[in-house]
Amino acid sequence: MTRTETAERPADQRDAAGPTERLLAHGLVPLLVVLLMASAAAGIGLGSFHVPLEAVGRVVAAHLGGDPVSGPDVRYDAIVWQIRLPRVLLGALVGAGLGMVGTVLQTLLRNPLADPFVLGTSYGAGVGAVSVTLGASALAGVYTLSAGAFVGALAATTVVFAVAQAHRGTGAARLLLAGVAVSFVGQAITNVLVLAGDDSGGQAARAVLFWLLGGLGGARWTSLTVVAVATCLAVPFFLLRARALDALLLGEQTAASLGLRPSRLRTELFVVTALLTGALVAVSGAIGFVGLMMPLFTRLLLRTSENARVLPVSALLCAVFLLWADLAARMVIAPAELPVGVVTALCGGPVFLWLLVRRGNAATTGLGGGGAL
Amino acid sequence: MAGFPGGRLLSVVVGIAALAACGSGTDTGGSAGEAADSSAVRLERCGERIRLEQPASRVVTLNQHVTELVLAMGLGDRLIGSSLLDNEVHPDLKAAYDKVPVLSQKAYPSKESLIGLGPDVLIGGFGPTFSEANGLPPDQLRDAGIGLFTVQCKGQDLTLDSLTDTVTALGELFGKPKAAEQLNARLDKQLEAVERQVKGSKPVDVLIFDSGQTAPTVAGGQGLADTLVTTGGGRNVFSDLKSDWGETSWDEVVRRDPDVILVVDYFTAQNSAKAKIKQLRSDPVLGDVTAVKENRFLVVGLTGLGALSPRNPEVADQIADELHPQP
Numbered sequence: 001m002t003r004t005e006t007a008e009r010p011a012d013q014r015d016a017a018g019p020t021e022r023l024l025a026h027g028l029v030p031l032l033v034v035l036l037m038a039s040a041a042a043g044i045g046l047g048s049f050h051v052p053l054e055a056v057g058r059v060v061a062a063h064l065g066g067d068p069v070s071g072p073d074v075r076y077d078a079i080v081w082q083i084r085l086p087r088v089l090l091g092a093l094v095g096a097g098l099g100m101v102g103t104v105l106q107t108l109l110r111n112p113l114a115d116p117f118v119l120g121t122s123y124g125a126g127v128g129a130v131s132v133t134l135g136a137s138a139l140a141g142v143y144t145l146s147a148g149a150f151v152g153a154l155a156a157t158t159v160v161f162a163v164a165q166a167h168r169g170t171g172a173a174r175l176l177l178a179g180v181a182v183s184f185v186g187q188a189i190t191n192v193l194v195l196a197g198d199d200s201g202g203q204a205a206r207a208v209l210f211w212l213l214g215g216l217g218g219a220r221w222t223s224l225t226v227v228a229v230a231t232c233l234a235v236p237f238f239l240l241r242a243r244a245l246d247a248l249l250l251g252e253q254t255a256a257s258l259g260l261r262p263s264r265l266r267t268e269l270f271v272v273t274a275l276l277t278g279a280l281v282a283v284s285g286a287i288g289f290v291g292l293m294m295p296l297f298t299r300l301l302l303r304t305s306e307n308a309r310v311l312p313v314s315a316l317l318c319a320v321f322l323l324w325a326d327l328a329a330r331m332v333i334a335p336a337e338l339p340v341g342v343v344t345a346l347c348g349g350p351v352f353l354w355l356l357v358r359r360g361n362a363a364t365t366g367l368g369g370g371g372a373l
Numbered sequence: 374m375a376g377f378p379g380g381r382l383l384s385v386v387v388g389i390a391a392l393a394a395c396g397s398g399t400d401t402g403g404s405a406g407e408a409a410d411s412s413a414v415r416l417e418r419c420g421e422r423i424r425l426e427q428p429a430s431r432v433v434t435l436n437q438h439v440t441e442l443v444l445a446m447g448l449g450d451r452l453i454g455s456s457l458l459d460n461e462v463h464p465d466l467k468a469a470y471d472k473v474p475v476l477s478q479k480a481y482p483s484k485e486s487l488i489g490l491g492p493d494v495l496i497g498g499f500g501p502t503f504s505e506a507n508g509l510p511p512d513q514l515r516d517a518g519i520g521l522f523t524v525q526c527k528g529q530d531l532t533l534d535s536l537t538d539t540v541t542a543l544g545e546l547f548g549k550p551k552a553a554e555q556l557n558a559r560l561d562k563q564l565e566a567v568e569r570q571v572k573g574s575k576p577v578d579v580l581i582f583d584s585g586q587t588a589p590t591v592a593g594g595q596g597l598a599d600t601l602v603t604t605g606g607g608r609n610v611f612s613d614l615k616s617d618w619g620e621t622s623w624d625e626v627v628r629r630d631p632d633v634i635l636v637v638d639y640f641t642a643q644n645s646a647k648a649k650i651k652q653l654r655s656d657p658v659l660g661d662v663t664a665v666k667e668n669r670f671l672v673v674g675l676t677g678l679g680a681l682s683p684r685n686p687e688v689a690d691q692i693a694d695e696l697h698p699q700p
Binding site for chain 2 (some may be wrong): 047048049050051073075078079082084102209210215217218220330332333335336337
């Protein structure tokens with residue numbers, strides 16, 4: 001909390017919010033880390049099939065100790081070690097990744113509507129995935145499908161970025177419009193592929209649904225590697241550029257006057273967010289809401305858009321949120337499952353709206369008029 | 374995805390998925406049982422090898438037609454769960470059905486809930502039942518020691534011989550060849566009766582209508598529905614369509630002028646057979662179609678029409694009775 005911000009708030013709020021403010025300022029990140037651990041434990045222990053707690057312990061201990069799992073525990077092993085653990089890790093990684101990507105894109109574009117899916121990435125991934133399903137169904141495994149989605153996501157982002165770069169300094173609206181246009185084209189191509197292709201068994205149609213709604217059910221140890229590497233590299237990359245992002249938010253001229261090279265910085269950040277998004281979407285599909293809303297939620301919660309603080313909190317909040325959303329997706333209509341994207345929007349939307357009503361003022365998003373800067 | 378231009382695509386996609394689920398598939402997967410010792414089961418089905426030390430005894434059936442096949446063989450006591458219903462359970466099988474736990478009626482159960490049940494074999498109805506898109510990746514299920522038996526392989530051209538083959542293969546899976554023989558004999562007898570009934574009569578033109586407002590989705594020439602209509606003494610007016618189900622146009626329906634419209638029935642509130650018939654009768658474009666003029670509609674459940682099931686001969690009989698009523 002900077003002095004200017006405190007001064008801007010009405011006097012009656014300033015005094016009342018004392019302890020909460022202090023918690024938000026200092027204790028939030030450790031608190032969220034603890035919460036993340038607890039959520040992960042819940043995600044591993046709970047599910048549509050009840051695995052006794054001591055069995056979970058035995059399976060995890062056996063793997064950590066390098067002993068083979070045997071006897072009746074083989075079933076538990078499949079559920080705990082092969083299904084739930086990769087799923088929980090994927091949820092945490094994808095959540096954190098989307099939280100960071102959303103924060104960075106919104107800052108870069110100075111627009112609260114920016115998120116990897118609004119910018120066309122999800123439809124790009126959909127086109128890639130469906131092409132692979134229809135074109136090379138014999139090869140369509142975890143890797144080829146992911147590779148297709150990855151290439152599609154990157155291609156869509158590249159087009160959007162190229163269009164925006166064609167006229168420098170014309171603002172973020174152009175980029176968002178390009179993103180929406182690319183989304184429509186991607187959607188059309190996907191429809192053509194599904195309707196015209198030989199979709200015996202409806203595999204492509206189902207694949208499209210999966211990419212549109214997103215899901216963590218496809219998590220495997222093998223598919224986790226790419227996501228883990230991408231997210232772990234992105235954390236320090238973004239954090240090191242938090243100050244520069246703050247400067248960009250103040251305007252390109254201000255940034256330049258602070259000794260930064262805005263256009264190079266923007267290009268660099270766009271490329272990295274595209275790569276990270278591609279890596280995430282390839283495995284999890286387009287999980288909506290999280291990347292768009294959680295950074296805004298974080299700024300409202302912290303009452304700042306200082307990226308050094310928003311980035312880690314947004315990443316952790318997203319990770320925790322996605323883990324609980326996934327658990328709900330697994331439990332609500334058990335033993336069948338809901339797509340996690342449905343849950344994220346259904347649970348998160350109302351909370352966000354409530355927050356908008358409660359704290360809705362000029363500084364709503366921390367991006368619009370620069371009020372909360 | 375809130376507020377995103379995906380809604381319409383989604384409905385299209387859901388429609389296609391539902392349609393595809395109605396039945397596709399063709400015959401590649403034989404059921405060649407290899408030489409086996411006394412009780413071990415060695416099967417290959419749709420390219421999937423099934424190896425069991427003992428005949429299957431803890432089985433989950435994932436689609437209604439499969440559930441009914443197993444129940445019709447009298448093997449309900451080997452089932453530890455079933456999922457997905459398209460129609461009401463067949464009255465003859467209802468008592469047996471009620472003894473088997475229903476895991477979920479509208480969607481496939483999750484892989485962890487299935488693994489948790491500890492089945493020795495899962496029986497899926499359609500080629501893509503065991504797939505990542507359905508949340509049932511074959512490799513993870515296999516790794517958990519579960520055999521995967523699919524009734525209709527992907528891209529299989531279904532005939533009534535496929536039904537006999539499937540029942541025989543299920544007999545091997547459960548170590549109950551006798552039960553399979555008995556069911557096959559019963560089904561054959563029913564079919565022969567239908568064939569006798571329609572023998573010598575002139576085929577009647579039939580439209581097999583699944584659903585559709587702006588454009589009709591109909592059965593083409595490559596699915597089981599086409600076979601059953603032929604068996605029942607009809608001629609599918611869209612048998613030249615090279616797929617099991619496909620979309621055509623209302624103009625084409627008028628041009629081909631079916632004498633009878635067969636309406637496919639399955640559980641979805643807004644799509645009940647009654648509503649579909651009402652729609653067809655009130656459409657001015659269809660006013661001159663013979664079937665509409667003469668009000669000749671026949672409602673048939675998807676379970677017996679689009680998938681290999683013990684109802685297939687019954688459905689052929691139902692069609693024969695409508696097309697060639699006996700005096």
